[in-house]
Amino acid sequence: MKKGLLWLVALFLLIGSLSVFAAKRNSNLIVIITPSHDNPFFKAEAVGAEARAKELGYQTLTLIHNDDANKQNELFDTAIARRAAAIICDNAGADATIAPVRRAKAAGIPAFLVDREINATGLAVAQIVSNNYQGAKLGGEEFVRLMGEKGKYVELVGKESDTNAGIRSKGYHEVIDQYPDLKLVARQSANWSQTEAFSKMESIIQANKDIKGVICGNDTMAMGAMAALKAAGMGHVIVVGFDGSNDVRDSILRGEIKATVLQPAYRIAQLAVEQADRYLRTGSTGEREKQLKDCILINKANANKLETFMLKN
Incomplete structure (x- = not known):
């Protein structure tokens, strides 16, 4: 039973x-x-x-x-x-x-x-993720080229709890740290935020009027950094982002931000x-x-082919 x-x-x-x-x-x-x-x-x-x-x-x-x-x-x-x-x-x-x-x-x-x-x-x-390390190395190489392998620069990092923030930063430094004449004067997290990047960049500029470049963990931070630089009369400073957004595409075509890395x-x-x-x-x-999935470098040469995180043939 x-x-x-x-x-x-x-x-x-x-x-x-x-x-x-x-x-x-x-x-x-x-x-x-x-x-x-x-x-x-x-x-x-x-x-x-x-x-x-x-x-x-x-x-x-x-x-x-x-x-x-x-x-x-x-x-x-x-x-x-x-x-x-x-x-x-x-x-x-x-x-x-x-x-x-x-x-x-x-x-x-x-x-x-x-x-x-x-x-x-x-x-x-x-x-399924973008190859952030490969993409960051592409961005780092372009940043080094734009900087002429020398000068003071700033890094804006993404959200610290996000794995991608660390991977991208590591990829950037894998390239940039090979050039002793490139001097990192400030490295701060702006948590992927355009508003926070603007605020952080404003503070950094006050102590570093002679910076030559800013490399950012994503495009929204790149947009915030460029807005702060322009407000301070420093729109000539080299800014590189990561993502491949339409906003940064338009900025590149206007001759402001210099490059980004497209993750599809x-x-x-x-x-x-x-x-x-x-x-x-x-x-x-x-x-x-x-x-x-591999990333693609976007600069003035191909920015006009970029649309909504896709590169048109």
């Missing part, structure tokens, strides 16, 4: 599990979670993912975590409660995102991460959706979990 009861319980649990699995397999919803769309880079990710998902016949729900790990937790719970087919996410922290991705996996919802990796493997189905945000987000669709249909993406 006891043995029969155990078999009955086991059968009940199995049927429940299969029902949940079937419900998830029948889901037509892809949830897209990114930082604030005030940054055009993240907006391009969301737009790219939405467009491709709809082309493939999915419904979409786009949510914003504002780089707040607690908010991101809530949004993952929303995706789980909505029985999403998959989650596309540009995450709010390499460590903070491990737990929500694990919860989604336990609920049978595959996660596809873009732009930023997490400090764990085997939880997300895919982590729009296409990477579309790839994540395409791999999610393949995974949901076949059980495999056919790709490794960690995938690096």
